[in-house]
Amino acid sequence: MKIAVFAGDGIGPEVTQQAVRVLQALDLPGLELVEGDVGGAAWRKHGHPLPEVTLEIARAADAILFGAVGDFACDHLERHLRPEQAILGLRKELGLFANLRPARVFPGLEGHSALRPEVAGAIDLLIVRELNGDVYFGDKGIRTLANGERQGWDLMAYSESEVRRIAHAGFKAARGRKGRLCSVDKANVLETSQVWRDVVTAVAAEYPDVELSHMYVDNAAMQLVKSPGQFDVVVTGNLFGDILSDQASMCVGSIGLLASASMAEGTKGLYEPIHGSAPDIAGQDKANPMATILSAAMLLRHSFGREAEAARIESAVAAALADGVFGGDLGGSYGTTAIGDAVLGKL
Numbered sequence: 001m002k003i004a005v006f007a008g009d010g011i012g013p014e015v016t017q018q019a020v021r022v023l024q025a026l027d028l029p030g031l032e033l034v035e036g037d038v039g040g041a042a043w044r045k046h047g048h049p050l051p052e053v054t055l056e057i058a059r060a061a062d063a064i065l066f067g068a069v070g071d072f073a074c075d076h077l078e079r080h081l082r083p084e085q086a087i088l089g090l091r092k093e094l095g096l097f098a099n100l101r102p103a104r105v106f107p108g109l110e111g112h113s114a115l116r117p118e119v120a121g122a123i124d125l126l127i128v129r130e131l132n133g134d135v136y137f138g139d140k141g142i143r144t145l146a147n148g149e150r151q152g153w154d155l156m157a158y159s160e161s162e163v164r165r166i167a168h169a170g171f172k173a174a175r176g177r178k179g180r181l182c183s184v185d186k187a188n189v190l191e192t193s194q195v196w197r198d199v200v201t202a203v204a205a206e207y208p209d210v211e212l213s214h215m216y217v218d219n220a221a222m223q224l225v226k227s228p229g230q231f232d233v234v235v236t237g238n239l240f241g242d243i244l245s246d247q248a249s250m251c252v253g254s255i256g257l258l259a260s261a262s263m264a265e266g267t268k269g270l271y272e273p274i275h276g277s278a279p280d281i282a283g284q285d286k287a288n289p290m291a292t293i294l295s296a297a298m299l300l301r302h303s304f305g306r307e308a309e310a311a312r313i314e315s316a317v318a319a320a321l322a323d324g325v326f327g328g329d330l331g332g333s334y335g336t337t338a339i340g341d342a343v344l345g346k347l
């Protein structure tokens, strides 16, 4: 069980430390943690946000636990040397094409003032976002039109094989949950989405136990606010998924609670909280480490099939929240280490 630990910048090291404590407390057989430098921290030490030595650690590991990258002191650097290139580079180098982002309201938070009580209790959804294609990776440029105006353009494209592999990821995820998959596209207007819908529909034949539905993205945005409880798994493209997954994350209380997994073919994955390096609270024991602790739970489930230990971590976080263990992000006064202590106590 070789896990690369890339803590990164800002609150990254603080929250990652608590997740590592939780992993170590589980007595996992053959657990090996290998630390590596990423982001601004790596640039200072090696002159690059994702040095070759870090990439080698990533390739040799079974899974990666990632904190956060981002450092305003690097704002003057050329784009390819900025800290954020570490996470983009890892996604590209490791072929991490499926981003899984679960959003669920923990029982202890249903009455919290940050939530809408009339919908909060029912929210338990998973967004499966494609991560390697779409308008972000198509040809792009800025050209000058005949009338002298500048025009920016980005090509939106998905091939059948790209859609097929993310569709399988969506169906498999639904199979392990409530068995419902909603594919989100804009097939009434976009040819990319027509291919998307055709392929998802064809793949559905291999998963007769999963109930497939389709929804246009504009309606999906509205439904996520109106009644998020209707969704089990949502599968969608890179652009729509970027927007909808941030939107869904706000249905459940705080950015400090949301974990994510980025998967390649096979079981290798990268697991990280959805938040960034939060320089405003870094080094002050103020960050909520729960998102990173929950990312470690996803790591055990998706890369090692250790469902029991994953569920144990999630139950411990839920129990701590039910006891009112709230960080500043939830209006409480618990610090990073104290939250880690509380979760360990519940394990």
Ligand code: NAI
Pocket (backbone or CB within 6 Å): 011, 015, 067, 068, 069, 070, 071, 072, 084, 087, 255, 256, 272, 274, 275, 276, 277, 278, 279, 280, 281, 286, 287, 288, 289, 291, 327, 328, 329
């Ligand atoms: P951010 O997510 O770092 O912070 C947004 C707000 O949420 C801040 O007020 C912060 O204090 C708060 N916050 C975030 N995580 C928290 C936690 N665990 N507990 C309590 N409060 C928390 O986003 P921001 O400020 O836009 O970006 C800061 C840096 O992070 C930038 O350099 C950005 O590029 C980078 N970033 C990196 C990501 C990654 O490593 N995957 C993702 C998003 C941003």
Ligand code: MG
Pocket (backbone or CB within 6 Å): 242, 243, 246
């Ligand atoms: Mg985003």
